[in-house]
Amino acid sequence: MSKYYAGVDVGSWNTKAVIVDKNLNIVGKSVLRTGADIPGAAKKSFDEALKAAKLRKNRPECIVATGFGRAKVAFVDTTRTEITCHGLGANSFYPASLTVIDIGGQDTKMIHVDDAGRNLHFALNRKCAAGTGAFLEEMALRLDVKLDELDGLASKARKRLKLGSFCTVFTGTEILKLVQDGEKVEDIARGLYASIVMRVSEMGHLEGSIVITGGVIAHNPVLKEVFEEELKVMCLVPPEAEFMGALGAARVALGLDKGVEKKKEKKK
Amino acid sequence: MIPVTAAVAQRHLVRPLKSVELFKQVITRNYHSIRDAAEGGRARIAWCSSLGPAELLRALGFRVYFPENHGAILGSFRASEEFIPVATAHGFSPDICSYLTSDIGAFLRKETPLRTLYGFRGVPKPDVLVYNTNQCREVAEWFSFFGREFKVPVLGINTPHHVPEITVAHISSVVDQINALIPQLEKIVGTRLDMNELKKAVKLSHDACMEWKGILGTAAHKPSPFNFFDGLIHMGPVVIMRGMQDAVDYYKVLRKELDERVRDGIGAVEDEKFRLYWDGMPMWGRIRAHSNLFARFKAGVVASTYCNTWALDKLDENDPIRSMAEAYTSLFINRTEGIKEQYLIDMAKEFSIDGIIFHDSKTCPYNSNTRFGMPMRLEKWFHVPNLVVQGDVCNMRLVSDPQFETGIEAFIERLMLKGVEGGAL
Numbered sequence: 001m002s003k004y005y006a007g008v009d010v011g012s013w014n015t016k017a018v019i020v021d022k023n024l025n026i027v028g029k030s031v032l033r034t035g036a037d038i039p040g041a042a043k044k045s046f047d048e049a050l051k052a053a054k055l056r057k058n059r060p061e062c063i064v065a066t067g068f069g070r071a072k073v074a075f076v077d078t079t080r081t082e083i084t085c086h087g088l089g090a091n092s093f094y095p096a097s098l099t100v101i102d103i104g105g106q107d108t109k110m111i112h113v114d115d116a117g118r119n120l121h122f123a124l125n126r127k128c129a130a131g132t133g134a135f136l137e138e139m140a141l142r143l144d145v146k147l148d149e150l151d152g153l154a155s156k157a158r159k160r161l162k163l164g165s166f167c168t169v170f171t172g173t174e175i176l177k178l179v180q181d182g183e184k185v186e187d188i189a190r191g192l193y194a195s196i197v198m199r200v201s202e203m204g205h206l207e208g209s210i211v212i213t214g215g216v217i218a219h220n221p222v223l224k225e226v227f228e229e230e231l232k233v234m235c236l237v238p239p240e241a242e243f244m245g246a247l248g249a250a251r252v253a254l255g256l257d258k259g260v261e262k263k264k265e266k267k268k
Numbered sequence: 269m270i271p272v273t274a275a276v277a278q279r280h281l282v283r284p285l286k287s288v289e290l291f292k293q294v295i296t297r298n299y300h301s302i303r304d305a306a307e308g309g310r311a312r313i314a315w316c317s318s319l320g321p322a323e324l325l326r327a328l329g330f331r332v333y334f335p336e337n338h339g340a341i342l343g344s345f346r347a348s349e350e351f352i353p354v355a356t357a358h359g360f361s362p363d364i365c366s367y368l369t370s371d372i373g374a375f376l377r378k379e380t381p382l383r384t385l386y387g388f389r390g391v392p393k394p395d396v397l398v399y400n401t402n403q404c405r406e407v408a409e410w411f412s413f414f415g416r417e418f419k420v421p422v423l424g425i426n427t428p429h430h431v432p433e434i435t436v437a438h439i440s441s442v443v444d445q446i447n448a449l450i451p452q453l454e455k456i457v458g459t460r461l462d463m464n465e466l467k468k469a470v471k472l473s474h475d476a477c478m479e480w481k482g483i484l485g486t487a488a489h490k491p492s493p494f495n496f497f498d499g500l501i502h503m504g505p506v507v508i509m510r511g512m513q514d515a516v517d518y519y520k521v522l523r524k525e526l527d528e529r530v531r532d533g534i535g536a537v538e539d540e541k542f543r544l545y546w547d548g549m550p551m552w553g554r555i556r557a558h559s560n561l562f563a564r565f566k567a568g569v570v571a572s573t574y575c576n577t578w579a580l581d582k583l584d585e586n587d588p589i590r591s592m593a594e595a596y597t598s599l600f601i602n603r604t605e606g607i608k609e610q611y612l613i614d615m616a617k618e619f620s621i622d623g624i625i626f627h628d629s630k631t632c633p634y635n636s637n638t639r640f641g642m643p644m645r646l647e648k649w650f651h652v653p654n655l656v657v658q659g660d661v662c663n664m665r666l667v668s669d670p671q672f673e674t675g676i677e678a679f680i681e682r683l684m685l686k687g688v689e690g691g692a693l
Contacts, residue, residue, distance in 0.1 A: 068670055083678035084685070107671065118685040121647060124675055126658060 004053065006060040007249030008042050008076065009085065010034060010069030013105030013133060014215055015041040016246040017049035019060060024092055024251060028053025029243055038069040046075070062253035066245050068106070077253070083111055083122050085248030090211040091117030092247060093238040097208030101200055102244070103216040103223075105133040110203040117248075123203045131199030133216045135168050139192050142175045143185055150189050151220040157190035159183070164195065171195065193226040201231055211236045218242035281538035282563045285498060287522045294518045295504050299386040305331040306392030312457050313392050315414065317407040318507055319577070319596050320400040321425065321446055323473045323588065326511040327466035328457050333392050334508045335410065338382070339367030342374055343552025343662035345381050352663055365406040366631040366662035372413055394420050396456050398449065402427040402602050404634045421456070423449050427597050432604045434597060442593035467585040469511035470592065474583035479519030480506040481579035484571065486526040488619050491535025492570040493526045496546045497559035498536055499575035506578040541566035542683055543620055547573045547612065548627030549635050553664040554672075561673060565680045571619040573600055573612070574635070605640055612642075616652050622683050623653040625676070630660045655679040 002021060009016045011034060019028035030048035034041045042065065050056050065073040066085040073079075086102040091113055100111040108125040125131055140147045161183060164171050171192075178188050196216075210233055217223050218241040227235045238244060305311035314330035316322050318337070325332050342348050348366055351373030356362050358376055360369050374380055375391060382388035397411040397420065408424055415422035425445045428438045450461050480503070487494045502522060505515035529535075544562070546569050551558065562569050577599060584591035600611060612624065624646065628638040637643075638656050646652040657675050660666035 068674065081674050081678040081681055083674070084681045119678070119682045121653075122678060122682070123656070124671055 004055060004058065004060040005250050005253035006046060006049065006063040007085070007246040007251070007253060008046050008063065008065045008067075008073060009082065009243070009245035009249060010038055010042050010065060010067035010073060011082075011104055011215065011245070012068050012107070014242070015045040015067070015069070016243050017042075017045040018240075018243050018246040018250050019049050019053040019055060020247070020250040020254060022254065024247070024254060026240065026243070026247065028055065029240075029246075031242060034069065038072040039074060042069065042073040043075065060253070062255075064249040064253040066249040080249060080252050082245045083109055084119055085245045085252065086213050087111045087113040087119045087122075087248065088117040088251045089244030089246075089248035090213055090238060091115075092251060094209055094211055094236055099204075099206050099208055099210050101210065101212045102214040103132065103196065103200070103212065104214045105216075108132055108200060108203070110200065112204070112207055117251075121204075125199070125203065131196050133214075135171070135196065136192060136216065136220070138168050138172060139175060142172045143179075143188060145185065145189075148219065150192065151222045153186045153189040154193050154220075154222045154226070156186045157184075159187040159190075160194070161187050161191035162194065163188075163191040190222075190226065193220070193223050194230055196223065197227050197230045200227075206231070206233060209236055210234070211238065213238065213241050213244035215242045282497070282559050283534065283536055283538070285494075285502070285522070285525060287518075287525050288501065290518060290521055291502060291504065294509070294514050296386060297514065298505075298509050298512070299382065299388075302331045302333050302392050303382075303386055303388050307389060312395040314453075315394040315397040315411065317399040317403070317411070319402055319599060320398050320407075321449065321592060321596070323469040323511045323583075323592060324446065324449065324453070324461075324466060325398060326469040328453050328461055329459065330395075330453075330457065331392075332508070332511075333394070335371050335391075335414075336367050336407075337504075337508050338374075338380070338391065339365075339371045339662060340552050341381050341385070342370040343367070343664075344555060346553045346664060347374065347379075347381065348553065348662040349665055351377060351379070352665075362631075362663070364631060365404065365410070366660055368406050368410045369631075370662045372410070375414075375417070394418055396420055396453065397422045398424065398453075400425040400427055400596055401429075402596050402599055404601075404632075421452065423452055425449070425596075427602060430602060430604055431597065432607065434594065438597055439590060439593045442597050443590055446589050446593060463588075466588045470583050470588040471585040472513055472516055473510040473580070474585065476506050476510055476512075476515040476519060477578060477580040477583060479516060479523060481576075481581060483519060483523050483526060484575055484579060486523070486530055487536075487568075487570040489530045490543075490620065491533065491537075491540035492543065492568045492619075493529030493534060493536055494570075495536040495559075495562075496550075496569035496572045496575060497555055497562075499572065500550050500552075500555055503575055503578060510578075535568060537563040537566065537568050539566050540568040542568070542622045542680060544569045545571050545573075545612070545615060545619065545621045545624045546627065547624055547637055549574060549629045549632050549661040551627070551629075551659045551664070551667055552662055554659075554667060554669075557669070561676060565677065567680060569625070571615055571621070573615075573637075576615075577601065601635055605637075605642065608637055609642060609645060612637075612646060613650055613652065621652070623655065623679060625679070626654055626656045628656055628658050630658070630666045631663060632661050635661075653679075653683065 028049040063076040065076040070079040314325040348370035352369040354373035355369040399407040509515035580595040582595040
């Protein structure tokens with residue numbers, strides 16, 4: 001009988017779950033808004049992923065939770081931070097020395113990993129929403145456009161506007177000024193992505209191949225272009241960018257990081 | 269292995285020290301002595317910065333009160349968040365020292381935890397305030413505020429800043445400033461300084477500092493019998509009672525308990541697996557939470573720059589004023605980056621450190637060694653794993669608990685992945 005493993009990434013915006021087989025192939029996945037009920041969102045996302053994998057009656061061999069809400073998930077075997085999991089997830093696609101940039105709803109992480117996916121060093125964003133998904137959400141409101149329209153608008157930009165990236169509130173005020181000055185929404189939208197890139201670039205050195213993960217890149221593919229243009233680097237975006245944390249957690253569950261996981265941890 | 273749920277997390281063990289009961293008695297006795305002097309007129313009161321010339325003040329018969337300790341108490345009681353806005357509204361920036369803004373805010377609101385803790389009516393009215401800028405310039409502005417409020421003299425030592433090698437010129441400057449304080453203080457107390465009393469105070473101060481240094485040194489043992497969070501409590505006497513016999517006596521008792529722990533192989537945290545170093549200020553409103561968090565990961569925070577600050581080994585009764593000048597000028601915080609860097613490398617070796625936690629304290633840039641590339645240099649050049657955490661000394665509005673906890677947990681995961689578990693650098 002085949003064995004399956006699960007990773008659940010309880011993020012600040014979305015909860016993602018993946019079911020993988022013994023070769024780390026994703027056989028089921030789910031994403032939904034986390035909301036206020038963290039345990040409920042985790043369970044629902046996990047159940048939906050199981051359903052997608054047609055494994056509703058089978059509990060995976062091992063389940064690992066990650067993300068900011070990881071400690072609130074009761075049905076898992078163990079937990080790992082999203083920093084470790086995004087490194088492992090990215091390494092599953094690109095087994096090389098990497099700088100993994102995970103841009104989430106509320107925070108941004110820069111993780112340097114070796115060719116086995118081991119975390120060599122990491123940095124977290126400063127205590128501010130600037131440079132995160134929450135920043136884009138707030139700015140979309142200011143521009144009076146839907147969040148999912150920002151990406152398309154930015155891809156049509158002609159002008160390279162520079163916006164502040166120090167503070168979300170101040171950038172909001174800056175936007176109002178640009179609108180009053182007659183700047184185009186498309187150009188402002190691109191400026192927002194560029195401000196995220198600037199914020200990320202100050203977190204540390206870019207070493208090895210650069211991989212961008214997380215929900216923001218998954219839903220805003222223009223960000224890859226802006227990264228490459230602004231920083232003069234090539235960037236990689238894995239096919240399941242939003243699920244990299246969950247995939248890394250599933251990889252822990254699978255025990256692929258053996259040599260680190262001496263034995264499977266069981267919840268006591 | 270890393271526990272997974274809050275329920276599991278509660279089962280960790282931080283071992284309390286038995287000496288804490290005596291500690292409370294000693295600190296209470298000191299505060300009662302200040303209270304009785306302030307409210308019964310039994311002695312003059314001097315306010316002193318935490319690394320100011322306490323020995324001189326004691327030799328002249330002052331009861332010595334330390335506003336920075338009051339700031340730390342406000343932070344520990346999580347009262348700072350209430351008082352800082354009061355100081356801010358009074359014109360003190362929220363970006364300056366949150367000891368200062370907590371303390372001034374509490375004063376403006378006419379509140380102090382000393383009331384419930386030690387029966388004070390309010391903070392003790394000073395006859396003089398004496399600062400030393402060896403740690404920061406804030407103390408000068410802080411004491412000047414209270415000088416205006418109480419209409420009493422404010423005296424100070426302006427120590428040369430961020431010195432490389434200490435020279436005769438540096439020390440002579442401070443010696444001259446200490447000497448200049450003496451006649452002004454004599455005028456306030458109405459007596460002449462007795463050099464024998466100063467020598468006695470310097471000797472007691474030296475003895476307390478050396479006992480403290482020995483106590484911190486016990487943490488080099490594996491497992492460490494004493495950690496940073498113990499230190500934050502038990503440092504009280506060496507900070508606010510330097511120059512008093514009580515401080516020396518207390519530390520002898522504490523040392524005995526720690527020696528017993530070493531003999532019996534008892535660690536401050538259960539099943540110590542990782543040995544960490546804390547650089548920078550503590551986050552006073554999170555001491556218990558952080559102590560529990562590290563213990564949950566079986567991580568002993570075995571040494572710190574902060575607690576080591578008061579291991580003043582240059583005090584010498586045979587040359588009291590010059591040795592005070594040297595001790596108070598050569599503090600880590602007052603040195604150049606290169607000297608600090610070497611110090612941290614030496615500490616990492618001495619205490620078999622697996623990694624360093626650098627606290628970037630928002631309102632204490634002087635004691636945040638994260639701003640001129642130090643963590644990156646230590647990592648790249650000396651292979652000392654480290655993590656920068658953001659927070660603040662007193663203002664817990666500047667602390668993101670989830671981000672802090674994730675950072676620490678990920679750092680421990682990193683150390684596990686690196687395979688340094690239980691090992692030295």
